[in-house]
Amino acid sequence: MAGLHRSIALCLCLPLWLAAPRAWAIDPPQGPVLLLVTGAISEKNTESGLAFDQVMLDRLPHRVVRTGTPWTPGPADFSGVSLKAVLDLAGAKGTTISAIALNDYAVDIPMADAANDNVIIADRKNGSLMPIRDKGPLWIIYPISNQPELDGEATYSKMIWQLRQLTIK
Template sequence: MFILRTGLLAVFLLFSWSGLAPAQEQPETLPLAIGTEGYKVTVADLEKMPQTRIVTATPFLPGTATFEGVLLRELLKAAKLTAPSLVMTALNDYRVEVPASDAENYDVIVAYKVDGKYMRVRDKGPFWLIYPLDQHPELRNEQTATKMIWQIKAIDGE
């Protein structure tokens, strides 16, 4: 048994030192449904769109973090979803209403990376609505915090 464990450790170290260690985890492939017309995107789809980076503190993580994703207004445009209000639903069926004007007035993003790493479901991913709180102090309130929904599975118009 000792020889087997030692052998496995040696193989692991060999791969690690040789640069053949597994790469960063790949993004989860859960789709994000937008509107009722069947428009769906995955992280891979979002990566093909123009990217936005927000460095901000949130009430949900310690310190500041760098979030990467797509502007909500661009995503809504791509999905041809126009509505005065958006209803966002999480994987656990939590729902929140977000005024569509937030997407126009602020650089709100649908993030899929935090600090350079794909967000997994267990880390509030794969999609998290992020507001630029540090750039707009008026957004630092409980009302905005409740709109920063994570594990988004659907965005619908209302």
């Protein structure tokens, strides 16, 4: 009977434990770094910031956003982790996210955009990892087909592909 009470107590406390601030370190990546989060963050796993490899990204909850883009024919299923989840994991505190691509193209994104859980850092299109030649390995996707108010040049400029770094300011 004591085991049952411990199990019930664990089940009741687990949601509180998961919601509490983390008191453990995020392990450093073992594979090639796909995304580095720097700047005004409280969590780091490298000297430079919070780095993610593909395995680490795959362990995070993924969302699927079906949307068209100005650069793809028709709608596609993009999947990846929400921008908000990555920023929360990093302990990001700031007002602006500077997103930087592999070719050093950079764009500023208001931190408020991350409140939309359907703004994702996609690593897959139609179920397949995105190669660099197809705007991968990471692409910030906004749900422009499902939220018409986002469908315009102001949003398109923030949909940075070949993403490599987020710097929080």
